Amino acid sequence: MSNKAQSFDELEVYQDACALDLAIFQLTKSWPKEEMYSLTDQIRRSSRSVGANIAEAWAKRRYPAHFTSKLTDADGELQETEHWLMRAKAYGYIDATSFEPLWQQAKQIGRRLGAMMQSGDWS
Numbered sequence: 539m540s541n542k543a544q545s546f547d548e549l550e551v552y553q554d555a556c557a558l559d560l561a562i563f564q565l566t567k568s569w570p571k572e573e574m575y576s577l578t579d580q581i582r583r584s585s586r587s588v589g590a591n592i593a594e595a596w597a598k599r600r601y602p603a604h605f606t607s608k609l610t611d612a613d614g615e616l617q618e619t620e621h622w623l624m625r626a627k628a629y630g631y632i633d634a635t636s637f638e639p640l641w642q643q644a645k646q647i648g649r650r651l652g653a654m655m656q657s658g659d660w661s
Contacts, residue, residue, distance in 0.1 A: 546593045546595075546597075549592065551592060552593065554643065555612070555616075556589045557643070558588070559585045561640060561643070562619070562640065566578045566581060569626070569631050573631070577631075580622055581619060581622035581623070581626065584622060585615075587611075587612070588615045588619065589612075591612035594611075595612065595654075595660075606658070616644060620641070620644050623640055623641060623644065
């Protein structure tokens with residue numbers, strides 16, 4: 539990115555996190571009703587929290603420790619989302635064709651978060 543972002547919603551990592559959140563939301567609509575208050579709720583909550591924590595990190599970007607802390611929270615929520623994706627695959631709620639793009643998308647978000655934490659740069 540040649541220009542620095544002017545708001546959190548311009549960050550590619552934020553946009554990617556929102557895309558993952560939306561894809562998971564759509565996917566979980568077809569999961570069994572008995573999972574509504576367990577697996578479905580957990581993966582929706584954790585995937586939504588990734589973008590929310592990136593937005594909060596943006597607000598704290600002037601304070602390196604707080605910035606890194608919020609990005610660490612985003613990464614933790616991403617790891618939880620990955621866990622739930624693996625469990626959904628193990629339970630047969632996601633086939634390999636649906637799982638792989640979500641998994642790769644999550645890994646890409648994780649790499650971006652890691653780079654941001656290491657560099658302290660929000661561009």
